[in-house]
Amino acid sequence: MCIEANLFLEGDVKQALEAAAESETSDTGKSVLAQLKENMEIAENERIPVCQDTGMAVVFLDVGQDVHFTGGDISEAVNEGVRQGYTEGYLRKSVVSDPIERVNTGDNTPAVIHFDIVPGDKVRITVAPKGFGSENMSRIFMLKPADGIEGVKQAVIDTALEAGPNACPPFVIGVGIGGDFEKCAILAKRALTRSIARDSSEAADVTDSSSAARPAYADTLEDELLARINETGLGPAGLGGKNTALSVNVETFPTHIAGLPVAVCICCHVNRHKVRII
């Protein structure tokens, strides 16, 4: 799954890039998008990763509560999968064993694993390798309730602008609103794994047991944010144009009376995710 995720972008991302290439008006923007399209084709045909930063492996494991794992440690099993995928797939090993001492682990492990217990007897595995050019530009804001939806919008737009050319626009932007400090971050990351083809039924698909029912304002908020971010003119590769983002995906969760946490997870167009249910 690591290999597939890194070699083949999902259809929704491809379509969005193609649509962007058609609608782009800036010459530089057009040429950047044309390069990205060609890049995707070369990656598929020649079986090399779409981007050299094949990411840190983020894995969401939604485990049905009737499932019982036997014969070993499930985290170790996931890491073994990452180890094999990154080695056999000629993917880049981008993980260091300690944030300060910084020695490469040599096999891209460990993965960042998010476990969730859900009803049922199946396991849903989502593998979402995340590049750090864009991860570094992600932000968390602990807003005041009085900041309201306008505060949320400002936070998202500011983050996208600050990310600028560093995070390889056109972006896919995951926004987590509510919960607490860490919950909003996980929601934002998870929002990136949702299909970016605009279809709200898809939203239900990704919403795990821990996410709230989708509020009425979510679709409008996503559309408005996408439009406003594209109006900034940052454009593909940050060199000007109208396609700064391909999609803004919002997820929400109840929060405390005193707070309004907002996490903005910036992802580049190389928004990789593969889902398998076993």
Added chain:
Amino acid sequence: MKDNKQIKLKLPLSKEGAALLRAGDTVLLTGVVYAARDAAHKRMTELINEAESKGSDPAGGLPFPVQGAAVYYMGPSPAPPGKVIGSAGPTTSGRMDKYTPKLLDMGLTVMIGKGRRSDAVNEAIVRNGCVYLAAVGGAGALLAKCIKSSELIAYEDLGAEAVRRLYVEDFPAIVVTDSRGECLYDR
């Protein structure tokens, strides 16, 4: 951007050549570039500082001659069998800012990466008449096709972050900061 040109550029680039480039020009690079990113920059800077404190030649211990060189901020994915290199697009240049002014003062002429640079780097670009170019981030598979040879020359223990000598042909990039300090991202 009307006046910008597409230019075929041979590396190494002289300071006179660098002075002719303008922010927004697109270039196709042919010649040698050295791939180095965070960890390699840190090591090179440590070597320079050590040499300076001993009074010896600061460039002496470096893995490649910095004078006149082009550096590409890039750590490739491994080369599959039969390929020169794996995916090979630019990484965010800003992380190298802390180490860059020193290298520019030592003669480094061309930098290739993506994203904004610090004021200190921009000042060093103008002071030394250098250029900063961007390649398209996320186009690693496409850019790899322009890399005709790749040789690991130092710091093998750093894995993807080791220093490599690359020979590129018609490698597409755009001038972001020209030798006068004009920056394309500011437009």
